[in-house]
Amino acid sequence: MLTKHVWSRLVALAALLASGAAAAATYDPGQVWNMPVGVTELSREVFKLHMVIFWVCVVIAIVVFGAMFYSVFAHRRSRHPKPADFHESTSIEILWTVIPFAILVVMAIPAAGTLIRMEDMRGAELSIKVTGFQWKWQYEYVDKGVSFYSTLHADSNHARQLHSGIDPNTIPNYLLEVDNRLVVPTGTKVRFLITANDVIHAWWVPDLAVKKDAIPGYVNEMWATVDEPGIYRGVCAELCGRDHGFMPIVVEAVDPPAFEQWLADRKSGKATAIGHGPAPVLVASAGASAAAPSPQPAAPATEVAAAPAPATPAAAADGGKVYNAQCAACHQPGGQGMPPSFPALVGSKVVNGPAEAHIQHTLKGKNLMPPFAHLSDADIAAALTYERTSWGHKAGAVTAEQVKAQRGK
Amino acid sequence: MASHATPDTSKYYVPDPSYYPFALTFGLALIVISVWGLLEQKNTTWTVYAGVPVALWIIYRWFRKVSHESEGGFYGAQVDRTFRWGMTFFIFSEVMFFGAFFGALFYARQLSVPWLGGEGAKLSTNLFLWPGFEAHWPTNGPAGIGGDFNTIPEWGIPFLNTVLLVTSSFTVTWAHHALKESKRTACLAWMVVTVLLGATFLYFQAYEYHEAYTDPSVNLTLGSGIYGSTFFMLTGFHGMHVTLGTLMLIIITLRLAFGHFKPEQHFGFEGVAWYWHFVDVVWIGLFTFVYVL
Amino acid sequence: MAHHDQSHAAHDDHAHHGPVQLSDGFGKWIMRWITTTNHKDLGTLYLLLSCTMFLVGGLMSLVIRAELWMPGLQFVDPEFFNQMTTLHALVMIFGGVMPGFVGLANWMVPMQVGASDLALPRVNNWGFWILPFAFSMLLSGLFMDSGAPAGGWTMYPPLVLQTGSSFPMLIFAIHLMGISSITGAINVIVTILNMRAPGMTLLKLPLFCWTWLVTAYLLIATMPVLAGAVTMLLTDKYFGTSFFSAAGGGDPVMFQHIFWFFGHPEVYILILPAFGVVSTIIPTFARKALFGYDSMVYAVASIAFLSFIVWAHHMFTVGMPLAGELFFMFATMLIAVPTGVKVFNWIATMWRGSLTFETPMLFAVAFVFLFTIGGFSGLMLAIAPADFQYHDTYFVVAHFHYVLVPGAVFAIIAAVYYWIPKWTGVMYNETLGKAHFWLSAIFINVLFFPQHFIGLAGMQRRVPDYALAFADINALSSIGAFGFFVAQFLMLYNFARCVWFRNGMQPATQRVWEGAHGLEWTVPSPAPYHTFETPPQIDEGELTSVHDEFDALDHHRINK
């Protein structure tokens, strides 16, 4: 299976190398060869700056390398047997000090302008607190009473396990999809208050030209005004440990009324929706091009509103689902873990021991394991029950009441 | 051959092959393995019993060798200049080492603590994460790490220590002058005074640490937030340098007693004196920025 | 005393009979290398260590590239991947490039300034022998249950504090490497300042010595700062300090400031000696004096100065105050000016010369070309608002590999081709050399050029897996990596022949290259075990600086 893949890849590459056109045919070139232009005023400015400095470098390169290769060609010994003997010229040396300096000054001015505009946080209409965790994001709509976690979508999560046997090519938006998307209103200056809980992360959405480090104990601010409704994908951009590559960001921009509606729905469904929920309905339709915004127009409000998980106990009680979404990244779907950093649950003393200790371990975390207190009592109970009854374990079920009793202890 | 003739100092002295550097590194590696065992609860701590003797023995041999080479007249004027340059740059590197910790102190005082208190562009940091925390110094941070503590009154022991170290810088200089004027007894006497001043400084420093840790009304430890961290890191590394400096002072005092060093050539002595002045200057920086301000 | 005198007598024997050979007995031969105080022996040891570490670091990069060959995880667990990335960088930088340049300095600085050895030979031996111990410690984590350090070579807390049992070893290894670098740097500075032959004024110093002099200053000023930074990591982890924890009043970002105060000068430590090598090789094969010697010296000094005030360009996204971001952006952009001067001077040196393209020259010209490309991407990164998009992507990875591999590593390779005939007394095989060059030059671009694109398109660094859109370009890059690595064995074979299998090889002449100047070319090839025990008389024609109205080349012809 694997080797077959390698070969098909090689063949594909040979094709790619053979004709540059092959590349253009496969994907939207703008999305794989260059920075996205993005959907905010600032992202367009940044893109422009990027292209200007790029072309400045290209022009200088043509001049400099042109001279060099001309010399390589024309001043070879076979063509130019007697070397000249000059070795300094003050005027030309001054010239090539001053000209680059002037170019840099000209570059620096617009760059400074853009930077100053980016750092201007005034007039934000909505604040969202973004907290990085190992390895998920928490979004809190400040003063709106809505907050939830956002983790890698289960499909990607299964496929990305070592030797998963699942071909990533079959997963839509592989590694770029989450369970709960961040929803923002268009045309609104949204301020992001970025921080972290454990180690440093960085919240990056290329289409918004926002990248800010999430520093534990400090809050960094950044803002964006999204012009176009759509789905914008990003990633954690600061090494944060084992699953740094697996904590994507998906921002869904919808028009303000749709946003208000979504917010209201989210709020009413809050009790159980926080934590995890089935993937939003939009997932599958989000288009195949990875970094690209969704080609479809923004989702109508009703469709988005369908996203929150229904508050039925049945959904919460599906321990296997919770386990696979929350625990399997480290402890593996089969519970074998990845010793030594991530211990096996199969036969584990904690899992087969008293329920209280098991719950405490889950709520508080230990060593590399982060706390999971943000999950609902029912979810934790379900996941622990799953652990305690799977893989031949007979430790017995855990109830939501037991979890509740352990909180705050 | 060389053993009978006076060494030819017109040629730069290139020492013979030597196993000291390798053996010294070996000793150090054993010590590191032991410290690793200590920190990580591994059963390798015993290697210190092999590492320390090896390292000390080699250091002793190496010093002895250098002093014999020096007294044997192998070091010409050019070698002497090498030592001067070498020592200068070594001290410069030490200055930069302290620079890192001073940098941490200034950063904490000027930037991170005010930020946590909501100054500058970090208002949200205070509002969302550390509500109610007001920037002040000394501090153990918004979470009050290590519990309430008090600082050491600067005009007590720290001031006394300042006086001791500054005085010792003078006494070592007087010793140097005496050496240059061939007044060996005076030189030796000033050296003994310098060593005693250094040792007294260390005694008081140790006493201060003891108080800080054991007196519940002080309760200042390495774990007392950023204040305790910078305080003990700076004074601690300084104290280690004073210890090293005092040991080197003792060594050259002994060498003086054995009749080493000539009035016109005695870099071994001067190098130690430079180091001692460096330690003194660092202390003045410490006294100013850690204790007084 | 008696012991001392005997050993001194032994030293005289060395001078007369040369060093111990393997044929004198294996034990004796091993002891020669362990105890040697000879700058040429130590230079050789440094270069062998560097070569070994390049291969180790190269193998780690192959693990990285193999895993990145296609989407999904095929070979390694993400944690191990991060260990590879971390160790790859530390091994390449501290084990490959730095000892490589120290080895070259060991061999060449005394010979170029006309000194009998480095100033402090025993300390020099110590500086070398620390390194094998330090790297054993660094790599020991691979054999521990909790694995090797995996927090990136930048070791940012709090992540790095999650390292398992290998953490203290990481810290102590860095302390030891710091000691080694400082002893090496002191040796180079003192040798250059104190042991130049009469007539070798500072502004007549070969440029390799100049760049190394400045590099040594950078080392002495920054390695202790790194030592301090990692010491604070150690106490934060084991002794309850709060330097990098907000709860206690510290700041994780403080570590980054201290680290990059070291780290940025460090990248110039990796490139300045390379500038020196290229400034030596280009005039030789252009048969023309180096253009703008003085401005070269001033440019190196300016780069070194500026390198201390640009560090936070690695930290544009940490949330610095605006004023800081502006300052660091402007200061960083300024570095393009002195670096440009150097590039222009090299081209002006080639201009209307009489160029031939032996292997060292090929690598030197490729250096100018490819390093400049890396410099351009550096300049793009310096534009802070754009860096918000570039930061921590493969665009950065492409940038620094362009300056590090076809930059620093090509320079080391060029230098070894250039001087190995002087060291061994035989000529390497030119055809093999040229083949090695072309394969390297092609594969290095296949390897790193495409990384610019995936970086811009959004692929972040330090990940073992990626979105599907990046698949083809990553595969291309991996092909380049394997090709480049394999091509290096042509070089190793070529050099191994010069050193060990020299039967029937063409002996090298004293000057080796007809356009070469400098004191090293006035001694026989191979260079005797001891050179310049008494300071040489300097012939003005050997001074590559050529301040005086002097046609270096013609003079050299008269000399023949």
Ligand code: HEA
């Ligand atoms: C040998 C090592 C080396 C060298 C020489 C350089 C040289 C430069 N580097 Fe690079 N850099 C690294 C090694 C190096 N760098 C490494 C290892 C990292 C990543 C570390 C990590 O995060 O792991 C890094 C990262 C890095 C960043 C941070 C990126 C990020 O993380 O977001 C930045 C940002 O400003 C930067 C800028 C520069 C600049 C402006 C130069 C300049 O010195 C370049 C100057 C040269 C030229 C510009 C070309 C020649 C000039 C001319 C022909 C003149 C005319 C030109 C103009 C006027 C445009 N570098």
Ligand code: HEA
């Ligand atoms: C000098 C430094 C150096 C060198 C040479 C290299 C060489 C290579 N590097 Fe890398 N690399 C870094 C420094 C270096 N690198 C750094 C600092 C990072 C960042 C780490 C981090 O994020 O923390 C990094 C990260 C890095 C990544 C990103 C990993 C990630 O983000 O997860 C990748 C991926 O492709 C990569 C690949 C390679 C490859 C294929 C080579 C190949 O070029 C290797 C091929 C082999 C050689 C170059 C050896 C050839 C030389 C000889 C055989 C010896 C000659 C010697 C004498 C004659 C004395 N490197």
Ligand code: CUA
């Ligand atoms: Cu979170 Cu990387």
Ligand SMILES: [Cu+2]
């Ligand atoms: Cu830099």
